[in-house]
Amino acid sequence: MIEILSIFLLCLTVITAVAVIRARSLFTAVMLMGIFSLLMAAAFLLLDAADVALTEAAVGAGISTVLMLSALALTASKERVEHVRFGVAVIVCTVLAGAIFYATFDKPPLGDPNAPVHQHVAPEFFSITREEIGIPNVVTAILGSFRGYDTLGEVIVVLTAGIGVLFLIGGTAPMGQVSPSSGDQTIRGLRHHQPLRVIAKWAIPFIMIFAFYVQFHGEYSPGGGFQAGALFAAAIILYGLIEGHRRSVQVIPPAVLRAMAAGGALLYGAVGVVTMLMGGNFLEYRVLHENSTTAQQMGIILIEAGVGITVAGVLLAIFHAFAARDRA
Amino acid sequence: MSALTDLFHYWVFVVLLMIGFYGVMTRSNLMKKLLGLSIFQSAVFLLFISMGKVEGGTAPIVLDGNWDATFSNPLPQVLILTAIVVGISTLALGLALVVRIKEAYGRIDDIDAPEAES
Amino acid sequence: MMAPLLDVISWVMLVGGAAFVFIGGVGAIRMPDLYTRMHATSLTDTLGSLLILGGLMVQAGFSLMTLKLIAVTLFLLFTNPVSAYALANAALLSGLEPKLADDESENES
Amino acid sequence: MLIAAAAAIAVTMALALVRALLGPTVYDRVLAMNMLGTKTVLLLAVVAFLMDRPDFLDMSLAYALINFIGVLAVLEFFYAREVRRPEEDGR
Numbered sequence: 001m002i003e004i005l006s007i008f009l010l011c012l013t014v015i016t017a018v019a020v021i022r023a024r025s026l027f028t029a030v031m032l033m034g035i036f037s038l039l040m041a042a043a044f045l046l047l048d049a050a051d052v053a054l055t056e057a058a059v060g061a062g063i064s065t066v067l068m069l070s071a072l073a074l075t076a077s078k079e080r081v082e083h084v085r086f087g088v089a090v091i092v093c094t095v096l097a098g099a100i101f102y103a104t105f106d107k108p109p110l111g112d113p114n115a116p117v118h119q120h121v122a123p124e125f126f127s128i129t130r131e132e133i134g135i136p137n138v139v140t141a142i143l144g145s146f147r148g149y150d151t152l153g154e155v156i157v158v159l160t161a162g163i164g165v166l167f168l169i170g171g172t173a174p175m176g177q178v179s180p181s182s183g184d185q186t187i188r189g190l191r192h193h194q195p196l197r198v199i200a201k202w203a204i205p206f207i208m209i210f211a212f213y214v215q216f217h218g219e220y221s222p223g224g225g226f227q228a229g230a231l232f233a234a235a236i237i238l239y240g241l242i243e244g245h246r247r248s249v250q251v252i253p254p255a256v257l258r259a260m261a262a263g264g265a266l267l268y269g270a271v272g273v274v275t276m277l278m279g280g281n282f283l284e285y286r287v288l289h290e291n292s293t294t295a296q297q298m299g300i301i302l303i304e305a306g307v308g309i310t311v312a313g314v315l316l317a318i319f320h321a322f323a324a325r326d327r328a
Numbered sequence: 329m330s331a332l333t334d335l336f337h338y339w340v341f342v343v344l345l346m347i348g349f350y351g352v353m354t355r356s357n358l359m360k361k362l363l364g365l366s367i368f369q370s371a372v373f374l375l376f377i378s379m380g381k382v383e384g385g386t387a388p389i390v391l392d393g394n395w396d397a398t399f400s401n402p403l404p405q406v407l408i409l410t411a412i413v414v415g416i417s418t419l420a421l422g423l424a425l426v427v428r429i430k431e432a433y434g435r436i437d438d439i440d441a442p443e444a445e446s
Numbered sequence: 447m448m449a450p451l452l453d454v455i456s457w458v459m460l461v462g463g464a465a466f467v468f469i470g471g472v473g474a475i476r477m478p479d480l481y482t483r484m485h486a487t488s489l490t491d492t493l494g495s496l497l498i499l500g501g502l503m504v505q506a507g508f509s510l511m512t513l514k515l516i517a518v519t520l521f522l523l524f525t526n527p528v529s530a531y532a533l534a535n536a537a538l539l540s541g542l543e544p545k546l547a548d549d550e551s552e553n554e555s
Numbered sequence: 556m557l558i559a560a561a562a563a564i565a566v567t568m569a570l571a572l573v574r575a576l577l578g579p580t581v582y583d584r585v586l587a588m589n590m591l592g593t594k595t596v597l598l599l600a601v602v603a604f605l606m607d608r609p610d611f612l613d614m615s616l617a618y619a620l621i622n623f624i625g626v627l628a629v630l631e632f633f634y635a636r637e638v639r640r641p642e643e644d645g646r
Contacts, residue, residue: 001558001561001605002602002605002606003333005561005562005565005602006337007332007333007336008565008569009565009568010336010337010340010374011340012568012569012572013340013344014340014343014344014347015572015576016572016575017344017347017348017367018347019575019576020351020363020367021347021348021350021351021355021360021363021364021367025581026357026359026360027581027632028581028584029359029360029363030359030363031575031581031584031585031588031629032575032576032584033363033366033367034588034625035572035575035587035588035591036367036370037370038591038592038595038618038622039568039591039595040370040373040374041595041614041618042595042598042599043374044373044374044377045599045602045611045614046602047337047377047378047380047381047400048380048381048382048385048386048387048388048399048400049377049380049387049400049404049405049408050387050389050608050610050611050613050614051405051406051409052373052377052405052408052409052412053614054613054614054617055409055412055413056373056412057614057617057618057621058617058621059412059413059415059416060370060412060416061592061618061621061622061625062621062624062625063416064366064416064419065625065628065629066624066625066628067416067419067420067423068359068362068363068419068423069628069629069632070423071359071423071424071426071427072359072632073632073635073636074427074430075359075426075427075430075436076430076435076436076437086354088353089350089353089354090350092349092353093346093349093350093353096346096349097342097343097345097346100342100345101339101342104335104338104339104341104342105335107335107338109333109334109335110333110334110335110336110337110338110378110381110383111381111382111383111384111385112382112383113382113383113384113385113398115379117379117380117401117403117404118382118401121403122401122402122403125402125403126388126395126399130390130395136389136390136391136393137388137389137390138388138389138390138399138402139388139389139402139405139406139409142402142403142406143406143409143410147406150410151410154410154411154413154414157414157417158413158414158417161414161417161418161420161421162417162420164421164424165420165421165424168421168424168425168427168428169424169427169428190532190627190630190631190634193531193532193535195528195531195532196528196531196532196627199524199525199528200627202524203521203524203525203620203623206517206521206620207620210616210617210620214613214617220389221389221610221613222387222389222610222611222613222614223613224409226409226410226412226413227617229413230413231617231620231621234620234621234624237624237628238623238624238627241624241627241628241631242627311413314417315416318417318420318424321424322423322424322427325427326635386606386608387608387610387611389610391608391609391610456556457556460556460557460559460560460601461556461559461560463560463597464559464560464562464563464564465563467563467564467567467594467597468563468566468567470567470590471566471567471568471570471571471590471594472570474570474571474574474586474587474590475570475573475574480580480582480583480586483574483583483586484586487586487589487590491590491593494597495593495596495597498560498564498597498600498601499597499600501560502600502601502604505604506604506609509609510609511609511612514609514612514613514615514616515600515612517616518596518600518612518615518616518619521616521619521620521623522593522596522619525619525622525623526589526593529589529623529626529627529630530589532626532627532630533582533585533586533589533626533630536582536585536630536633536634537580537582539634539637540582540633540637
């Protein structure tokens with residue numbers, strides 16, 4: 001049953017992907033992309049990837065749609081009719097698709113427990129998580145402990161991308177680029193919609209509580225720093241959509257966001273440095289506490305907090321950069 | 329039935345990959361290219377997650393201390409989880425570049441075309 | 447004694463909800479213009495989700511699951527009508543209404 | 556019964572997708588997106604029971620929250636565009 005559902009959703013995903021590429025209006029394409037992410041996330045969930053589904057839902061369907069719309073507001077919303085090189089593209093795609101398609105026949109069937117992927121490290125991850133870390137969410141254990149260096153690298157990448165966006169569009173727009181919307185501050189945002197404001201004011205704390213739940217319950221259920229950061233950012237973005245950009249900047253000023261983005265990564269790195277000072281290796285949580293299980297859990301909670309703070313800070317800084325550009 | 333479900337996810341991966349690739353190649357609109365890249369990226373995510381699936385397994389989150397159940401492979405999930413967040417960051421970077429190109433050239437279509445150079 | 451009764455209640459709610467949801471989907475395809483489509487989907491969405499989530503709640507009994515289901519239900523219950531309102535408002539403001547109001551939808555209703 | 560409900564919801568998702576693809580106006584597409592989001596929430600809730608994984612309900616909740624934000628973002632974009640380019644119609 002689950003397989004059939006999964007296949008059905010994947011078929012819908014393919015249809016949506018074709019429509020995204022075919023759509024003439026960029027706005028339609030962006031919205032279909034949101035649907036694509038939604039379907040993809042559901043497909044991930046059916047493939048047992050709960051954490052990934054949560055991430056894809058929060059990040060892919062939510063934040064990325066918002067960011068693309070903000071970028072669209074700054075550029076054209078229609079694609080020009082283009083003269084394209086269909087021939088070469090079709091040939092290249094067909095050949096490549098044929099090659100990869102041929103390669104798939106050598107892959108072990110979906111869900112084969114004897115596939116090479118499942119033989120090597122995954123069983124050790126389970127046994128070590130069970131004995132030494134003791135948290136039920138193995139994904140979080142791998143993310144925070146086994147692959148801690150990798151996650152640190154990813155956090156740095158996120159931070160770097162955020163810095164890059166701020167460099168590119170963080171300042172004010174060049175002179176002579178003032179968009180015609182600058183005069184009518186009252187209309188921006190959805191403030192004049194009383195029902196929306198009421199519901200949003202009720203929903204925002206709810207989303208934040210949920211974000212904190214995802215953050216701190218991430219050891220026991222799907223979740224963790226990445227998802228929580230995205231959800232927290234989504235809550236503030238909702239506030240910004242309702243009350244307008246200026247007010248949301250007042251709630252969390254850009255300086256705070258920059259401090260959050262850097263501070264989270266710093267917290268992550270600091271955990272590593274502290275473990276070194278206490279006599280272990282970089283990010284070797286064992287030295288944090290005499291009980292090794294407690295030490296591992298402490299380490300994971302700390303670095304997940306760092307991840308969450310960085311992700312929330314970077315995503316919000318990016319959103320504010322786009323929104324501020326829009327009003328400049 | 330089983331012949332279909334065995335490799336179907338990988339086929340979808342191929343198709344999505346090619347749709348994204350085709351979009352990146354043929355569309356001259358930069359926004360569209362970014363969307364194509366996103367689809368391409370999602371296809372890769374799908375490949376990894378499909379590889380992690382174990383028949384009869386469940387999500388690698390242990391319920392009620394039942395460590396002996398069959399679980400899907402958590403490692404691809406970790407890789408993809410971080411990749412999604414990195415993906416949105418790089419997408420934002422790309423969007424920022426598109427915005428700057430729009431400001432500099434006045435358009436985001438066909439920026440290779442000769443008349444784009446002012 | 448209670449368990450079969452609860453099962454029946456939950457099944458009825460699930461099937462009813464699924465039927466409403468499906469009707470809404472058909473309405474979204476077959477209705478002639480945006481406002482009638484919205485009429486079809488937003489009402490059935492709310493009722494259908496209430497029934498389905500309620501059916502699940504009956505099955506879950508009293509646990510953390512029920513709490514989460516209640517949270518989902520409340521959220522859908524509040525946000526669905528509000529987003530329908532905002533959507534209709536946006537469509538109306540954009541000037542979609544006049545050309546649709548006179549010919550098709552008046553005759554339909 | 557759960558399977559029947561899941562099947563009905565999945566079919567409705569397909570119908571909503573058809574509306575999103577056909578949708579003559581952008582508002583139809585937004586409607587379809589909202590609908591698809593709600594259906595996904597329901598589908599995930601049902602699937603959580605079908606797979607007997609109560610923790611999957613978190614996903615359902617997250618979808619409900621994100622879907623709302625997505626729809627509002629689209630609408631804000633509309634209003635902003637109405638202000639910016641009043642001459643463009645809703646297509």
